[in-house]
Amino acid sequence: xxxxxxxxLSPPNPDVLLDRTxxxxxxxxxxxxxxxxxxxxxxEVIPLANVEEALQMAKALPQGSVLLGGERGSVKIPGFxxxxxxxxxxxxxxxxxxxxxxxxxxxxxxGLVSSGKxxxxxxxxxxxxxxxxxxxxxxxxxxxxxxDHGGFSLEDTVCGGMLVNLILEKGKKPISLTDASxxxxxVYQRFKNNLLEAFRLSRHGKELIDRGFExxxxxxxxxxxxxxxxxxxxxxxxxx
Amino acid sequence: xxxxxxxxLSPPNPDVLLDRTxxxxxxxxxxxxxxxxxxxxxxEVIPLANVEEALQMAKALPQGSVLLGGERGSVKIPGFxxxxxxxxxxxxxxxxxxxxxxxxxxxxxxGLVSSGKxxxxxxxxxxxxxxxxxxxxxxxxxxxxxxDHGGFSLEDTVCGGMLVNLILEKGKKPISLTDASxxxxxVYQRFKNNLLEAFRLSRHGKELIDRGFExxxxxxxxxxxxxxxxxxxxxxxxxx
Numbered sequence: 052x053x054x055x056x057x058x059x060l061s062p063p064n065p066d067v068l069l070d071r072t073x074x075x076x077x078x079x080x081x082x083x084x085x086x087x088x089x090x091x092x093x094x095e096v097i098p099l100a101n102v103e104e105a106l107q108m109a110k111a112l113p114q115g116s117v118l119l120g121g122e123r124g125s126v127k128i129p130g131f132x133x134x135x136x137x138x139x140x141x142x143x144x145x146x147x148x149x150x151x152x153x154x155x156x157x158x159x160x161x162g163l164v165s166s167g168k169x170x171x172x173x174x175x176x177x178x179x180x181x182x183x184x185x186x187x188x189x190x191x192x193x194x195x196x197x198x199d200h201g202g203f204s205l206e207d208t209v210c211g212g213m214l215v216n217l218i219l220e221k222g223k224k225p226i227s228l229t230d231a232s233x234x235x236x237x238v239y240q241r242f243k244n245n246l247l248e249a250f251r252l253s254r255h256g257k258e259l260i261d262r263g264f265e266x267x268x269x270x271x272x273x274x275x276x277x278x279x280x281x282x283x284x285x286x287x288x289x290x291x
Numbered sequence: 292x293x294x295x296x297x298x299x300l301s302p303p304n305p306d307v308l309l310d311r312t313x314x315x316x317x318x319x320x321x322x323x324x325x326x327x328x329x330x331x332x333x334x335e336v337i338p339l340a341n342v343e344e345a346l347q348m349a350k351a352l353p354q355g356s357v358l359l360g361g362e363r364g365s366v367k368i369p370g371f372x373x374x375x376x377x378x379x380x381x382x383x384x385x386x387x388x389x390x391x392x393x394x395x396x397x398x399x400x401x402g403l404v405s406s407g408k409x410x411x412x413x414x415x416x417x418x419x420x421x422x423x424x425x426x427x428x429x430x431x432x433x434x435x436x437x438x439d440h441g442g443f444s445l446e447d448t449v450c451g452g453m454l455v456n457l458i459l460e461k462g463k464k465p466i467s468l469t470d471a472s473x474x475x476x477x478v479y480q481r482f483k484n485n486l487l488e489a490f491r492l493s494r495h496g497k498e499l500i501d502r503g504f505e506x507x508x509x510x511x512x513x514x515x516x517x518x519x520x521x522x523x524x525x526x527x528x529x530x531x
Contacts, residue, residue: 058443058474059299203298205470230445230493234298234478241477253470 052224053191056211056231060156060198065166072188073167074181074214075283077197078206079255080135081157082174083271084120085150085288087137090176090277092146093118096288098158102128105153118145121153125262128153136267137176156204160197161283167193170283175210175246177277182217184280189224194235205238205253209246212239246272292464293431296451296471300396300438305406312428313407314421314454315523317437318446319495320375321397322414323511324360325390325528327377330416330517332386333358336528338398342368345393352389361393365502368393376507377416396444400437401523407433412521412528415450415486419515422457432458434475445478445493449486452479486512 057063076082085096099105102123109119120133120140127134133144135154152158164170169188173181185192194214196207212235219226219236228236242249250256250268259267281288297303316322325336339345342363349359360373360380367374373384375394392398404410409428413421425432434454436447452475459466459476468476482489490496490508499507521528 059301061299061301199470202469203471203474205473208474229442230439230495231443233445233492234443234448234474237478237481238474241480252473255470 052189052222053227053229054194054215054218054232055192055229056194056235057196058208058231058234059203060160060201062163063193068164068167068193070168071191071193072185073164073170073193073195074173074185075157075160075164075170075195075197076173076207076210077154077157077160078174078210078271079250079259080137080267080271081152081154081197082172083137083176084135084140084152085172085281086174086176086277086279088140088145088150089279089281089290091140091142093140093150094147096150096152096281097286098161098288099151099153100159100162102153105151106130109151112149117149117151119151121158123155125259125264136264137270138266156197156199160195164195172281172283172288173210173214175213175272175274177275177280178210178213178217179275180278180280182214182221185218186222194232199255204255206250206256208235209239209242209249211235212237213243215239292429292462293467293469294434294455294458294472295432295469296434296475297436298448298471298474299443300400300441302403303433308404308407308433310408311431311433312425313404313410313433313435314413314425315397315400315404315410315435315437316413316447316450317394317397317400318414318450318511319490319499320377320507320511321392321394321437322412323377323416324375324380324392325412325521326414326416326517326519328380328385328390329521329530330519331380331382333380333390334387336390336392336521337526338401338528339391339393340399340402342393345391346370349391357389357391358385359391363395365499365504376504377510378506396437396439400435404435410523412523413450413454415453415512415514417515417517417520418450418453418457420518420520422454422461424520425458426462434472439495444495446490446496448475449479449482449489451475452477453483455479
């Protein structure tokens with residue numbers, strides 16, 4: 052198995068994706084929201100790149116069956132039901148609902164990797180389960196941090212590096228790392244005893260603290276509180 | 292001063308470059324070659340993206356005044372005078388010569404940053420002098436690793452991270468790091484006591500070893516054997 056990591060958001064070569072497992076990561080906060088919402092009973096999540104699209108899709112679906120969630124500039128979008136804090140997505144609100152989600156980075160990333168053989172949703176919340184699933188699938192892997200406004204994201208790379216590290220620890224077959232995956236693993240090693248330090252050093256983490264979302268950082272730094280590995284296929288994220 | 296690092300080769304926003312110092316780094320081996328050749332007396336270096344262009348320009352210049360250097364697939368190009376090993380570029384060969392250079396990664400990078408306010412050539416060979424020059428220029432900085440076939444390069448990032456580290460140590464004004472520069476610094480810290488280990492782990496370093504250029508790795512890992520900081524301007528690299 053080869054593990055590559057796309058350190059900076061850009062469209063990967065679709066041919067490369069055809070045989071790969073892809074893990075999309077947006078720790079702060081889109082993939083943490085998706086995993087948490089689904090662990091609380093949301094039936095599926097539709098990630099969309101823009102607000103207008105999200106509003107239109109919500110209108111087209113039966114009232115009461117759908118929730119609109121997401122952010123721009125880290126804050127809730129006017130007219131939306133929920134923002135982008137995982138702790139908003141509790142059972143009482145999300146059970147059996149379709150969630151339409153649009154965020155600055157994470158929801159765009161899914162569009163770029165839709166030709167992946169299997170596209171998984173990862174974060175610290177389900178990192179152990181993602182590791183297990185990648186090993187079961189036993190294909191070359193592309194770790195896909197969603198980045199920060201198209202640039203490199205420290206916190207997503209730390210999470211990607213933790214996935215590299217866990218696969219190396221638990222895998223039984225030879226595994227080769229690209230330079231980018233080695234980088235991610237090194238960055239993870241630096242912060243493995245204090246994930247929150249990485250969040251607080253990152254541009255995006257600082258922005259969230261400034262805008263009153265510091266609690267979300269601790270929330271998104273929780274390891275293995277969920278055991279599901281959502282899958283993105285034909286525009287929709289489902290349990291499997 | 293803000294220090295940003297372009298971890299993966301792509302055209303930066305030209306507007307951002309207008310007020311920035313840019314440091315182009317291709318440790319293995321283009322910028323090591325440029326710095327070494329100029330320290331040995333080469334009068335200037337013209338970095339070109341393709342072989343045909345290089346051959347044509349050499350023909351247009353007076354015979355005896357010019358040397359053709361570079362590689363494809365790490366090996367010397369047929370009809371060229373020199374390959375891409377710094378140790379080939381000794382005084383007896385290069386003194387007072389114009390050097391036309393075309394390589395897989397490094398010479399392309401210069402074309403992408405030509406709108407930078409000041410574009411410097413960096414490697415481990417002149418890292419101390421580059422640090423000093425960046426601090427004198429006292430502008431926001433973009434560190435620009437040339438990457439590996441368009442992807443992330445471990446060895447260039449280690450060198451970029453050393454530059455970040457030295458500027459933080461020696462700078463007297465506040466310095467802010469983007470997430471990407473923090474990443475580069477962390478990767479440097481991992482290898483600071485053994486640069487060769489980073490080279491040997493990198494894809495490109497392994498290729499060089501496979502093709503018989505292992506000696507070049509040790510050559511390119513030498514710190515501060517040159518004190519000049521070549522400048523790229525209007526298509527040509529000169530002493531200042």
